[in-house]
Amino acid sequence: MAKVQQGNGLQSGVSKSLRGTTESLADQESNSFGSDNEVNGFAKTESQTDKYGFIGGAQQHTGESADDVPPEVLRQREVKWLEMLNSWDKWIAKRHKKVKLRCQKGIPPSLRGRAWLYLSGGKVKREQNQGKFQELDSQAGDPKWLDVIEKDLHRQFPFHEMFVARGGHGQQDLYRVLKAYTLHRPEEGYCQAQAPIAAVLLMHMPAEDAFWCLVQICEKYLPGYYSAGLEAIQLDGEILFALLKRVSPAAHRHLKKHKIDPILYMTEWFMCAFSRTLPWASVLRVWDMFLCEGVKIIFRVGLVLLKCMLGSQEKLKTCQGQYETMERLRAVEPQYMQEGFLIHEIIELPVTERDIEKEHHAQLRRWKETRGELHCKSPPRMHGARAIMEAEPPSRRDLQQNPTIIVESPPATRSDEGIQDETDKGRTRRTKTEKSKEKRKSGSTEVLTNPYAPPSDPQPPPHDAPLLKDTPLQGSNQSLSSAEQDTYL
Incomplete structure (x- = not known):
């Protein structure tokens, strides 16, 4: 296992410090x-x-994708x-x-x-x-x-x-x-x-x-x-290695034979949630599932890549030593990271929250036996959206x-005043007609009406009538804008 210096992160030749330094995870790219x-x-x-x-x-992303x-x-x-x-x-x-x-x-x-x-x-x-x-x-x-x-x-x-x-x-x-x-x-x-x-x-x-x-x-x-010391990532590295024995015995044997500790190849994968490893379309799909289902998705991605790269004797022919194996893991072949293939493999891989928690307890016991108590006590891990909501309803x-879109009544203009005048006239006409009808009913006045007269035009609503709130939008689930910043839609 790589040495860890408290507060300064990893101090091995392969894994550079991730805390308290000015060296970036992206140094290989930026150089x-x-x-x-x-x-x-x-x-x-x-x-x-x-x-x-x-x-x-x-x-x-170049060109169109089949996905x-x-x-x-x-x-x-x-x-x-x-x-x-x-x-x-x-x-x-x-x-x-x-x-x-x-x-x-x-x-x-x-x-x-x-x-x-x-x-x-x-x-x-x-x-x-x-x-x-x-x-x-x-x-x-x-x-x-x-x-x-x-x-x-x-x-x-x-x-x-x-x-x-x-x-x-x-x-x-x-x-x-x-x-x-x-x-x-x-x-x-x-x-x-x-x-x-x-x-x-x-x-x-x-x-x-x-x-x-x-x-x-x-x-x-x-x-x-x-946290300082990166103990949690080291524990998860051991969990990944234990799960690999079940998923791909050949890859597990090879890594064990050459004494390649998980911390040497999975640190950036897990700590950056594969955002620096996979093609961008695959990153987004992995994150969709990761934020829904929790860390098991990150474990599954790591297991799929290890299985695809080191999972058979044919693939291991070109990895005769530690150096060649590490080089292969640093440069994962594109076909294994392609969106459609990778997502299918992740979904099909039978690794559950229970498997991870069971192995977590086993590795924690082993850690305490060999190294003592953890220096950084982390809160319990939540496995996805439902677990988070249940813990804090x-x-x-x-x-x-x-x-955030609020429709307000516009200020009155001259044209509005004209409409108001017409509205007032309409009210006067309606009042006179209603009075005539009442007189006819009482028999005091006899008025002849034309049965073929066209229907009267509907009058515009009073200007001071309240606006209907959310008139075209009410009852729709498709809010045009919300506090969630629809500029990102």
Whole structure:
């Protein structure tokens, strides 16, 4: 097992420190980009932006994919997701399997940010802590963390249009979110692996929402991952290795034979939730399932990749030693990461929450026998959206989508005054007609009426009549705008 120095992260030749240093997880990428101008996109004017916002780099999407969803199917899914979001607590409590199935199919891009906020419980946290992010955002922060955060900003997805410019709005929001987290959890501080997590969130939602989603991921989904010493990630590495024995005995034997500790190859996978490993289409699909079902999805992705890369004697012929094996794991073959193949394999892999928890207890006992008590006591891990909601049941108000488009009565104009005059005349005419009818009924006056006369034109409503609220929108599940920032639709 690699040595771990308390407070400074991993100290091995292969796994660099992820805490308290200025070295980035993306150093391998950024070193090949060239000058700072190129890193920040100033030399990329000829590049085309893909549908995910990338202007280049390994994660840029090129051309159409066989996994692209037809527009008509996408529209249908959007309607279904809007319906779910309008009654979120009922869907999670009573129809969780359907929610899970829809996450496995892929959340519609227009609603992904809002869905992630609801799945993670970030929406409830935000409502229960109104003004908290603004309060943290206004504070100065600890210079010890701010210096490291600032040096890391340009290394997070430098080929994405949000983060391409130094000091641009994307980097500013990333700085705000990461700084706010160090103030929210001063005992934990900042870990470099949090930066790509926050960046992915910011691609889909505003800074405040991204902050609360980051809080939920760090505290509920991956508790202890970003604490000093990285004990939680080491434990999960041992759990992954134990599960691999059942999933792919050949891969397990090979890694054990060459004494390749899990911490050497799975650290970035797990701590960054594969956001720096997979093609972007696959990243988004994995995150859809991860935020719904919990950390078991991250374990499944790791197991699928290990099985595909090292799962047979034929594949192992080119991996005769530790170095060759590590090189192979660093450069996973593209066909194994392709969206359709990978998602199918993840769904089919029979690894459950119970399997992970059972192995977690076994590895925890082994840890205590060999190393003693853990230095960082993490809260219990929540396995997905339903577990989070059951642990802290929200109120309906916490889940309410408040419309931000408000239709108000326009101020009166001259044309309105003209309409008002015509309306008043109409009222006078109606009053006289009603009086004539009453006289006819009483027999005092005899009036001849033309039975073939055209029906009278309907009169416009009085100007001072109250406007119908939400006239075209009421009763529809498809809110045009809400507090969830529909600019991201």
